[in-house]
Structure formats: structure tokens, C-alpha cells
Amino acid sequence: MRKTTIGVIGSSGEIPGSAGDEIMRLARQVGAEIAKAGAVLVSGGTTGVMAAVSQGAREAEGFVVGFLPEADYSRASPDLDIAFPTGMGTMRNLLTARCCDALMMIGGGAGTLNELTIAYDFGTPVVVVEGSGGWADRIRPALFEGAWLDERRTVAIGFASSAVAAVDEAMRRAAEPKSTRSLPVHVGSAGA
Amino acid sequence: MRKTTIGVIGSSGEIPGSAGDEIMRLARQVGAEIAKAGAVLVSGGTTGVMAAVSQGAREAEGFVVGFLPEADYSRASPDLDIAFPTGMGTMRNLLTARCCDALMMIGGGAGTLNELTIAYDFGTPVVVVEGSGGWADRIRPALFEGAWLDERRTVAIGFASSAVAAVDEAMRRAAEPKSTRSLPVHVGSAGA
Amino acid sequence: MRKTTIGVIGSSGEIPGSAGDEIMRLARQVGAEIAKAGAVLVSGGTTGVMAAVSQGAREAEGFVVGFLPEADYSRASPDLDIAFPTGMGTMRNLLTARCCDALMMIGGGAGTLNELTIAYDFGTPVVVVEGSGGWADRIRPALFEGAWLDERRTVAIGFASSAVAAVDEAMRRAAEPKSTRSLPVHVGSAGA
Amino acid sequence: MRKTTIGVIGSSGEIPGSAGDEIMRLARQVGAEIAKAGAVLVSGGTTGVMAAVSQGAREAEGFVVGFLPEADYSRASPDLDIAFPTGMGTMRNLLTARCCDALMMIGGGAGTLNELTIAYDFGTPVVVVEGSGGWADRIRPALFEGAWLDERRTVAIGFASSAVAAVDEAMRRAAEPKSTRSLPVHVGSAGA
Secondary structure, three states, X not given: OOOOEEEEEEOOOOOOXXXXXXXXXXXXXXXXXXXXXXXXXXXXXXXXHHHHHHHHHXXXXXXXXXXXXXXXXXXXOOOOOEEEEOOOHHHHHHHHHHHOOEEEEEOOOHHHHHHHHHHHHHOOXXXXXXXXXXXXXXXXXXXXXXXXXXXXXXXXXXEEOOHHHHHHHHHHHHHOOXXXXXXXXXXXXXXX | OOOOEEEEEEOOOOOOHHHHHHHHHHHHXXXXXXXXXXXXXXXXXXXXXXXXXXXXXXXXXXXXXXXXXXXXXXXXXXXXXXXXXXOOHXXXXXXXXXXXXXXXXXXXXXXXXXXXXXXXXXXXXXXXXOOOOHHXXXXXXXXXXXXXXXXXXXXXXXXXXOHHHHXXXXXXXXXXXXXXXXXXXXXXXXXX | OOOOEEEEEEOOOOOOHHHHHHHHHXXXXXXXXXXXXXXXXXXXXXXXXXXXXXXXXXXXXXXXXXXXXXXXXXXXXXXXXXXXXXOOHHHHHHHHHHHOOEEEEEOOOHHHHHHHHHHHHHOOOEEEEOOOOHHHHHXXXXXXXXXXXXXXXXXXXEEEOOHHHHHHHHHHHHHOOHHHOOOOOOEOOOOO | OOOOEEEEEEOOOOOOHHHHHHHHHHHHHHHHHHHHOOOEEEEOOOOOHHHHHHHHXXXXXXXXXXXXXXXXXXXXXXXXXXXXXXXXXXXXXXXXXXXOOEEEEEXXXXXXXXXXXXXXXXXXXXXXXXXXXXXXXXXXXXXXXXXXXXXXXXXXXXXXXXHHHHHHHHHHHHHOOHHHOOOOOOEOOOOO
């Protein structure tokens, strides 16, 4: 009865130029794939990647939840089924990062990196969409053994190179029992 | 598109005897009425009143969300559509109390009183179901002018004496713009 | 080496008239007594009762800490030795309420009642200064058996009728091991 | 009257071998320098780097505060003047990261990286002690333009290669008004 929840973390900002267009297209595709997989999409609920992924999910008849930093709905994406106006500011990052069965990371700035660290600490699996810019592309060379945020090896960070592969991997990780989540990194592949 | 969210706060504990049976029956009815009103039910997602209200909502084909104190699903009500395992312990009280369009209070101990104070501070309207025991019955004589937690008169606490009246009032309060929420207390009425 | 921490919770607002003057005088006296007892004073660090108690503690050469709701020092009391600009807004209430060895409650509105519920949940002993107005005077008739916020009897709420008696009781409660904190309520007495 | 607060973030774990010994020696020296500079040392208050820096500060007669993840004092460093048992688990990271005038980073795993992201988001200047291992050595190549966590350029991350240089720089950054904190990165230098 309880639905699988897949969170998407990524920048709230506009990304200029054709690179930005491409990332937003990717985000919409990720949202659509999450919807098709039957999972609930959870995000920070506002603009940028969060808006694009929400739009993609809703167009594919998915169910979309957003944890807003504001105390009201003024910046909520129009594609949310449920919006939670936390009034927690950026502290709301911990909700998306902790409360989902798996996370996907598309591009991202400091806030997205913050969510990645929270997810890792909490044991939430994260699948990074390669080639999506920002910390999604910067984090890998900085990882321990290419997969971990530190030598505790809490939960391996996965990488995938397309929307389809990333959602497949996120759904697979979401289904793992917590106790076996800390497995070697999986690398997704192939066309979107 | 975005759905109205109605939170229910109340004790997680078992309430012994026929009084307890009556309160659980009331909670199920409240859940059913929220579902019939087309709103999403939000609660702390575990046991006691939270389980009963979730059961009632689901039996009436509503949509049910729970903010769990635990980091896993071990104590989640089986009637949740979405469960968020916050790992925040009782700090998760602020999520239900802040993030809904209106709250309903059924009975309740210290945790429920905590949620009432958070809701008041945040401007979330609360409708207390009279006769449901605990702080629902203890709070009224202690209020300022029968309606407020302090002289700031942030948002009036309402009272209703039946499940139907309480949900009607909660839906009415939920529809108010924030700026006009601090209105005189409304007292519901009539049979459960 | 580690110092005892005594928190004071109370209204940030101005209290008009001679009743207000009396409460501020009482708060300064409480601060002074905490300093004389060798404990660190902890509060929300801003205005009203928090400013008065901080002033009293510093004039008696105590050490004063404030957990500010703001992200900066703009509203910090000038009498703080250490100010923590949490940027958490009223969520910072949980810091004072959880992180002290014992709390004292002077008057207070909804925020103070919020802190009382957090302290009770967390097992922090609270001593209410009787006759100080607000929730300090409203809470007692609403308690379970005159001492508890609910039937779980987590930690008894104490009452005292003077600054000296209240600080004595708070220091006594602060010294209790956590496991024996839930004892019958102690009622302080005698001249301010 | 209000004291400057310098936070130190770093790993709670033991670091094996002579590299570990060297990092602990460095941490004690950082603590001593913070004390000599007249600032209050703030940390997560438990083991590893936090214990070493606290020991160094106390031996130099500084004042030491710890925000503990636990709800009790069981894992508190013996060198704390004030310990706050937050019971927030790793969510307490936000307190050290937000509430200090400046932060210093020594080595560090995922939790330290989490604190770095919070500090950056909040505008708290961070000085990384180079050569101290962990994320202190991994983060620089991953930064935007060698100084920022993202293109927003919120507040520049500084680097210093000795305890003395790092504390000098942290004290300098702590004295900056918030509005001018986002300045070009300063690189400390030379012998400990």
C-alpha cells in the first residue's frame, strides 16, 4: 500500500544557455520515468531542477510532493500534488534527503551537496546522473574509492549516465533492505 | 491541483476502556470525513489516534501521509500511502503542526500540546474535538479569552463537538488566506 | 569542570504597568541567584524576561548564553557572554528547552508553553515561578495531578514562589541523575 | 562583552598511525591558539579532532563549548566548560556550522563536509587547515574557482597551512561584517 518514494535533488537556480535547456530536459525525463515506475516524486518543490522534474512527473501522471523552504506556497511549483510549507529555510534539505527510499542527483550547487551529505549519513542511497553539471560532475573524483563520502563506507553513491538508467538504479536501490544498502557502486549506462 | 492538507494530532498511546474505544471510533470517523472532503490526511503516522484516523481515511478512499519519528518504517501505520521516516524523534512534531492547511486535535498528551503550540506560533489553524479527552478537554479553560495561547492572538483555536462539525470547520479554516486566519473562535456543534 | 546549566524561559515581550515592572525585577533576581549558585544561565537571548534575567546574571558576575532565533546579533541582549545566532526562528526553542540541566519558567506566552512541552518530553526538569503571570500561572490547574503534562509522568513540573526558592529547586533538580528525575513535584516557598 | 566564537569541525573518529598522531597534535595546537586569541572554542564536543582541540584549548585556559549529538553527557569530552546535550543526533551539525563567527576545518569525513555545506549556505566563513587529511585535503580541487561551493559565491572558503596561520585567518574572518564576508579566498602560510 505504501508507495516507494524517490527524491530528486538539484539546483533551484536557472541554468543559462543550451546546457541549461539540456539539464531541464533531462530533469523532466527523470520525473517522467519516476512516475512510470510507480514511485512518488519528492523534492524541494520550488524552481529550477525541482520544477522541471515535478513537471515531468505530473505530465506522466505521477504523484508529486514538495518540501518547501518557505512558510507559504508563494514559490511552490504548480505541479505539486502535496506541498509542505515547512518554514525551515534550507534546513528543510534534511527532509528530502532523509525521508525518501532513494535519491537522484541532477547537477546541483551547495544545497545539493548538503543534501548528499545528509543522505549518506542517514543511509539513503543516492544515484548521481552523470553529465548533468554542478556537483553531479564534480563529486566523483573527490570520493573515497570512487563511491563513498568517507572511509566509513556508509552507503555507496551510484552513478548513471541516462535518465532511464538512473531511475532503474534508484528503484533498485530503494528496494534494498537498509542493512544491505552499503554495496559497491553501480554504474548505469546507455541512452536516455 | 495542489490538495488541501488536514493534519490530525493526538496521542500515540492506547487509551484503555470504553472511553478509549469511543475516542478511536471518533478518530476513524474524523479520518473518513477528511477523505470525503477531498483533503489529504497528515499525521505522525504511528499508533493510537494516528493509526485510527489513518484507517478511517483509507477505508473512505482518502490519501494518507505520515511523518514518522523513526528512521525506518517499523512503527508506521499500515494505512499510509506515503510514510516519511524522518529520524527526527519528537522533533518531527513540527512537520505535522506547520505543514498542514489546518489541524484537528483529538485528545492528546504532552506531544499533542507541543504540536498545538507549534501550530499557533506558525499560524496554522487548529480545531479541537471537544469531549475527546486529554489536552483537547484540558486546554480550553487555560486559554486567553477562550481562544488564544497568548495575548498576541496569533490564530484562534476553534472547538467542535463532533467529527463532522470539526472537519467542516477545519476545511473552512484551511481555505482562509493566512492573513485573515486570526479570527474569533468558531464553535462547531451537533452529533458525532 | 563542566558547569551546570540553568535555562530560563519566559516572554520576549514587554509587559505593561507595575505588574510588568515586578516581573522584570523578579527575572533580574532569578538571574542573579543563578549566577550566585555558580551555574551558567541559558536563554533565548533576546528581549523581555530573557533580557532581564541576563542582566541580573551579569550584574552578579555570572556567565550568560543566548540561543538567538535570528541569524545575526541584531536583537541579542547586551549582557550575553556567548550568543548563538541560530537562524532557526522559533525552532531554536528546542535548544534552551533540551540542552539545560534544569529550566525555570517566568510568566510566558505560547513560545514559553512550547518550551515547557519540549522540556517535559526530553526529561528536563522545569521549576515554574508562581505569581509571574502568563502560562506560569495558567498551567497548574490544567496539569495531570498537579504535576505532569500527561499520564506518562515523564518529569514532574515543580513550583516555587520566590526567586531564591526557585533557583534552589532548579539547582537541586539539575543535580538529579536523569533516571530519578520523575519525582513528585516540589513546591518552593518564602520571600523573593 | 560578547566573545568571539570559533568553531572547529573535524572527524570524531580515531585516525590510525603517525598521520593520526600528527593530526591530533595539530588539533590541540589549533585549540591552544584559539584560546590565546581570546575566542570561545565551539565544536561537536565528543571524540577525535573535537576532543583534541578541546584539550588544547583548555590547557591554554580557553573556554570550550560542545554541541553533543546525544541527549546526555556520556560521550562528552572532559574538557568542555559547557556541554549542550542536544539529542539531535547528526542534525546538531547545523549548530556548530551556523552559530560561530568563523569555522576551522581539520581533516574530516562526511559529517565535516556536511558542516562545510551548512556554513557556506549560512555565510559562516570557513578556514581549511591544509594537510590535515580527509575532506580538508579533498575539497579544494572540487571547488568552483578554488574558493566556492557554487557559482553563487556565498562566502569564500579559505585555506591555511598551519595552526597559527589558520587561527589568525579565522579571527580575521570572524571580525568581518557579514555583508563583506564573500571576499576572495585568503591562503595562510608558514610554520605552525
